[in-house]
Amino acid sequence: MYTRSYRAAVTLPPVLWVSLFLLLAYVLLLMYSFWSVHSGLIVHAWSLDSYRRLIGNPEYLGVLLRSMRIAAFVTLAALVLGYPLAYYLSFYSRHKRLLYQIVIVPLWVSYLVRAYAWKTILGTDGVLNTLLQSLHLTSRPVSALLYSPWAVWVTLTHIYTPFAFLPIYAALEHIPRSLVEASQDLGASTRQTFWRVIVPLSAPGIVAGATFAFVLSLGDFLAPLLVGGPNGIMISNIVVSLFGAAYDWPMGAAISVGMLLLVLALLIATERLEKKWAYV
Amino acid sequence: MGVRMKGTAPTRSPVLALHSALVFAFLYLPIVVLMAYSLNGIGVGSFPPRNLTFDWYRLLLRDGAIWDSVWNSAKVALAAVLLSLLLGVPAALAFDRAKIPGIGIFRRLVLLPLILPGIITGLSLLMLFVAAGMKLSLLTVALGHGTALIAVATTEVYAGVVKLDRRQEEASLDLGANDWQTFWRIALPNLKLSIIGAALLVFTLSMDEIAVSFFLVGRENTLPLEIWSRLRRGMTPEINAISTVIFIFSLVTIVVWYRLRMRGETALESAL
Amino acid sequence: MTGTTQPALLSIRSVRKSFGEHEVLRDISLEIKAGEFITILGESGSGKTTLLRLIAGFEQSDMGEIWLAGERIDTVPPYRRRVNTVFQQYALFPHLSVLENIMYGLRADGVAAGDARERAGQALALVKMEGRAQASPSRLSGGQQQRVALARALVKRPLVLLLDEPLSALDANLRQQMRLELKSLQRETGISFVFVTHDQEEAMALSDRIALLRAGTPEQVATPEEIYNRPATAYTARFIGQTNLLSGSVSTGQARVGPWQWPCSATDGPASFSLRPEHLRIAGSARDGAIRFAARVSDQAFQGAVRIVALETPDGQQLTARLAASVDCNRTHEFEFDPRDVVVLPPEETD
Numbered sequence: 001m002y003t004r005s006y007r008a009a010v011t012l013p014p015v016l017w018v019s020l021f022l023l024l025a026y027v028l029l030l031m032y033s034f035w036s037v038h039s040g041l042i043v044h045a046w047s048l049d050s051y052r053r054l055i056g057n058p059e060y061l062g063v064l065l066r067s068m069r070i071a072a073f074v075t076l077a078a079l080v081l082g083y084p085l086a087y088y089l090s091f092y093s094r095h096k097r098l099l100y101q102i103v104i105v106p107l108w109v110s111y112l113v114r115a116y117a118w119k120t121i122l123g124t125d126g127v128l129n130t131l132l133q134s135l136h137l138t139s140r141p142v143s144a145l146l147y148s149p150w151a152v153w154v155t156l157t158h159i160y161t162p163f164a165f166l167p168i169y170a171a172l173e174h175i176p177r178s179l180v181e182a183s184q185d186l187g188a189s190t191r192q193t194f195w196r197v198i199v200p201l202s203a204p205g206i207v208a209g210a211t212f213a214f215v216l217s218l219g220d221f222l223a224p225l226l227v228g229g230p231n232g233i234m235i236s237n238i239v240v241s242l243f244g245a246a247y248d249w250p251m252g253a254a255i256s257v258g259m260l261l262l263v264l265a266l267l268i269a270t271e272r273l274e275k276k277w278a279y280v
Numbered sequence: 281m282g283v284r285m286k287g288t289a290p291t292r293s294p295v296l297a298l299h300s301a302l303v304f305a306f307l308y309l310p311i312v313v314l315m316a317y318s319l320n321g322i323g324v325g326s327f328p329p330r331n332l333t334f335d336w337y338r339l340l341l342r343d344g345a346i347w348d349s350v351w352n353s354a355k356v357a358l359a360a361v362l363l364s365l366l367l368g369v370p371a372a373l374a375f376d377r378a379k380i381p382g383i384g385i386f387r388r389l390v391l392l393p394l395i396l397p398g399i400i401t402g403l404s405l406l407m408l409f410v411a412a413g414m415k416l417s418l419l420t421v422a423l424g425h426g427t428a429l430i431a432v433a434t435t436e437v438y439a440g441v442v443k444l445d446r447r448q449e450e451a452s453l454d455l456g457a458n459d460w461q462t463f464w465r466i467a468l469p470n471l472k473l474s475i476i477g478a479a480l481l482v483f484t485l486s487m488d489e490i491a492v493s494f495f496l497v498g499r500e501n502t503l504p505l506e507i508w509s510r511l512r513r514g515m516t517p518e519i520n521a522i523s524t525v526i527f528i529f530s531l532v533t534i535v536v537w538y539r540l541r542m543r544g545e546t547a548l549e550s551a552l
Numbered sequence: 553m554t555g556t557t558q559p560a561l562l563s564i565r566s567v568r569k570s571f572g573e574h575e576v577l578r579d580i581s582l583e584i585k586a587g588e589f590i591t592i593l594g595e596s597g598s599g600k601t602t603l604l605r606l607i608a609g610f611e612q613s614d615m616g617e618i619w620l621a622g623e624r625i626d627t628v629p630p631y632r633r634r635v636n637t638v639f640q641q642y643a644l645f646p647h648l649s650v651l652e653n654i655m656y657g658l659r660a661d662g663v664a665a666g667d668a669r670e671r672a673g674q675a676l677a678l679v680k681m682e683g684r685a686q687a688s689p690s691r692l693s694g695g696q697q698q699r700v701a702l703a704r705a706l707v708k709r710p711l712v713l714l715l716d717e718p719l720s721a722l723d724a725n726l727r728q729q730m731r732l733e734l735k736s737l738q739r740e741t742g743i744s745f746v747f748v749t750h751d752q753e754e755a756m757a758l759s760d761r762i763a764l765l766r767a768g769t770p771e772q773v774a775t776p777e778e779i780y781n782r783p784a785t786a787y788t789a790r791f792i793g794q795t796n797l798l799s800g801s802v803s804t805g806q807a808r809v810g811p812w813q814w815p816c817s818a819t820d821g822p823a824s825f826s827l828r829p830e831h832l833r834i835a836g837s838a839r840d841g842a843i844r845f846a847a848r849v850s851d852q853a854f855q856g857a858v859r860i861v862a863l864e865t866p867d868g869q870q871l872t873a874r875l876a877a878s879v880d881c882n883r884t885h886e887f888e889f890d891p892r893d894v895v896v897l898p899p900e901e902t903d
Contacts (some may be wrong), residue, residue: 002377002378002457007377007378007380009370009372009459010370010373010374010377010378011370011378011383013367014371014374014386014430015386017367017427018427019392020384020391020428021408021423022389022401022404025402025404025405026409028411029407032407059465061458077511081303082303082549084296084303084455085299085303086301088300089295089300092291092293092296095324097542099300101418101535101538103307104534105535106307106479108530108533109526109531110485110523110526110527111317111488111490112488112490112504113311113314113526113527114310116511117523118310119311121309121313123474125312126304127309158307160301160312161307162307167394175360190291206465215395215397216395216397218397219396219397219399219400220397221397221491222490222491236397236399239403242291243495245402253403253407256399256403256404260400263396272532277428278527
């Protein structure tokens with residue numbers, strides 16, 4: 001039905017632009033990672049110098065590991081918070097549309113605002129400390145609440161739980177209710193139905209939600225800067241400093257390429273999983 | 281046909297309801313705290329807030345730098361909307377209709393900025409502009425936002441494209457209109473809701489964008505970066521006030537966007 | 553067949569159900585016997601699916617009770633009722649194989665995996681689907697999916713099997729075949745089948761009894777023969793099979809319809825009369841009591857073994873007849889019917 005010229009007209013402009021501004025940009029990133037820096041200047045000569053230094057640098061690797069650990073915990077927390085919420089909204093709630101809106105609103109409300117809010121909550125004068133003291137659980141403000149990996153974890157969980165919620169909710173909504181009825185008809189209780197029918201059929205949503213939460217947390221640089229303190233630095237912060245004060249663009253590019261590969265590998269793996277488990 | 285029957289009536293689960301209430305509380309706690317602090321007479325610190333006052337809002341109103349940055353952000357956001365739509369609408373159509381080999385790869389490329397950490401996209405664009413010899417400014421920020429947000433625009437519009445009734449377009453062609461006329465008069469009006477939804481979303485995301493802007497900004501700051509630089513310097517209670525304002529603004533925008541979307545869907549249901 | 557002295561297995565007592573303002577079932581009572589094949593027949597909106605869902609446990613009635621084998625079940629959740637359903641869209645679990653689907657209910661009851669597998673295998677053989685045990689439901693045709701759905705329900709040996717329009721998604725030939733299989737399955741297993749459909753032909757072919765539902769209450773509950781030959785109301789006469797519904801009256805022992813009259817023992821007053829098309833014939837040699845009349849043939853439709861012929865009498869009465877031989881169109885012929893074939897009914901309500 002669509003003529004050649006039609007298809008060319010809709011395909012060419014975006015492809016051209018994206019090739020120029022996106023593909024080329026990412027290629028440049030790749031190229032930079034193969035360059036190196038000598039006495040404050042970037043040397044445009046091919047070398048694996050940056051990668052070698054990256055792999056050999058225990059500090060960087062330590063931060064990378066910490067970042068992955070934090071990201072993993074964020075993912076876990078987001079699923080623990082998000083899945084039951086999505087299940088409740090989809091199968092129990094009489095006002096699911098309204099509640100759905102209430103869940104997604106925070107998603108679009110300035111990341112900076114929300115991360116900053118945690119700074120005030122977790123501070124020595126903040127809400128949490130005040131609460132703990134008034135409940136007589138502590139006698140003095142706990143300074144470790146803020147400026148720690150723990151604070152980063154809490155903040156990132158807060159930010160990314162709605163991201164995990166969305167695909168899970170979509171998957172749950174997609175499950176035909178007749179399957180739930182059939183399960184109960186055949187003698188499975190609500191709990192049995194949940195584990196044997198609902199969870200397996202919502203698996204693609206869980207995978208997608210977990211992927212979002214993990215990948216986005218891993219690459220986050222704001223929350224660590226706001227609430228992380230020196231111990232809460234994550235891998236993106238290192239990249240940022242390498243493009244700023246530490247001036248080593250090739251190294252920054254190398255780490256970025258590393259992150260990119262990691263994320264791409266994860267995406268490919270999870271996409272396969274999602275396809276495999278897509279029953280409905 | 282008769283009354284549309286509801287499915288199995290939901291039974292009660294107090295445990296799940298409680299869990300959900302707690303999650304909602306967790307999601308909204310920081311925002312509530314911020315709003316409370318913005319009215320706090322003693323400034324940041326000490327909870328619950330005392331001496332309720334609008335002083336911080338008054339201070340905010342007189343803060344020229346903040347309003348400059350708001351204006352900058354708005355300019356950038358509008359440009360981003362324009363750019364992402366100009367490219368996103370054709371892209372959405374292409375995904376639906378141009379079954380060319382390689383369209384799958386192109387699709388993944390377009391969606392990459394969405395899933396990759398923002399700084400990677402920001403860095404890459406920085407390198408591109410440096411290589412092209414461009415000076416960093418609001419223009420580079422706008423180009424960056426527009427490019428990164430093509431993905432968002434495309435996804436939103438695509439949802440509308442798949443719902444288009446091809447038979448209407450076939451009828452148009454059959455009656456003698458060419459491809460362009462058919463697109464302009466038949467497809468586009470039906471995509472109105474999706475496009476507006478996409479515009480709202482891109483605008484909101486652009487206004488709040490930090491990761492990409494961080495690397496592409498020149499002398500003039502966008503709003504988030506202005507707030508950010510102040511945060512680095514120390515807490516000023518105005519921040520709570522501006523945060524509250526941003527929250528309310530985003531809230532209104534998103535509710536409007538959601539209502540638009542629902543209206544589009546129910547209109548479709550009643551039309552079928 | 554089923555004797556009338558058998559106690560009811562499933563007893564629906566004065567059940568009411570509304571959805572918002574809309575009352576779908578009004579004070580409906582029905583008794584279903586052990587081992588019988590009963591069809592709940594009705595148009596869309598008559599409440600038949602709702603009734604089924606109430607028995608299965610997916611809806612709660614506003615009033616009334618449902619009893620099964622001497623115990624009240626309407627207060628019990630679906631997974632504790634000895635009732636199983638074959639869903640209209642089959643509702644097979646897509647993430648489980650055919651065999652796992654059939655085993656599902658047994659496993660839910662805590663039956664050991666080995667036993668469950670064996671029984672599931674038997675059920676599979678019962679519906680003639682051996683060899684497809686490992687298949688994924690999404691790869692099966694509609695008819696095959698339906699058999700699996702049947703096996704899945706039957707393997708649990710329920711007291712009552714509910715079937716929600718199971719044949720409506722199949723094409724005509726497959727439907728005929730499945731009808732026969734369903735009937736023999738019911739005979740073989742001896743389980744009471746409660747079958748919901750809007751197709752009256754199907755109902756008559758399959759059932760021991762038919763419960764015709766109209767706007768939420770039973771219009772008539774009887775065997776297919778009874779419901780066909782002795783419909784209780786004009787609605788029933790129209791719904792089941794085809795009929796000519798004539799309006800007239802009864803007075804002083806005579807039925808009067810237009811120019812015709814014949815002896816009738818019904819009470820005086822206005823009445824409707826049902827005359828099935830097959831009871832109209834071309835007039836032959838004069839017979840005692842037969843009503844003869846002349847009518848013009850206005851149309852005829854070839855149906856293979858018979859022809860459906862539209863007649864028009866001089867005073868404008870439109871009739872339909874089923875004739876074996878063809879008649880010339882637009883010509884007037886002599887027709888006749890035996891008044892003993894006419895069923896007297898209460899006058900038709902005009903809505």
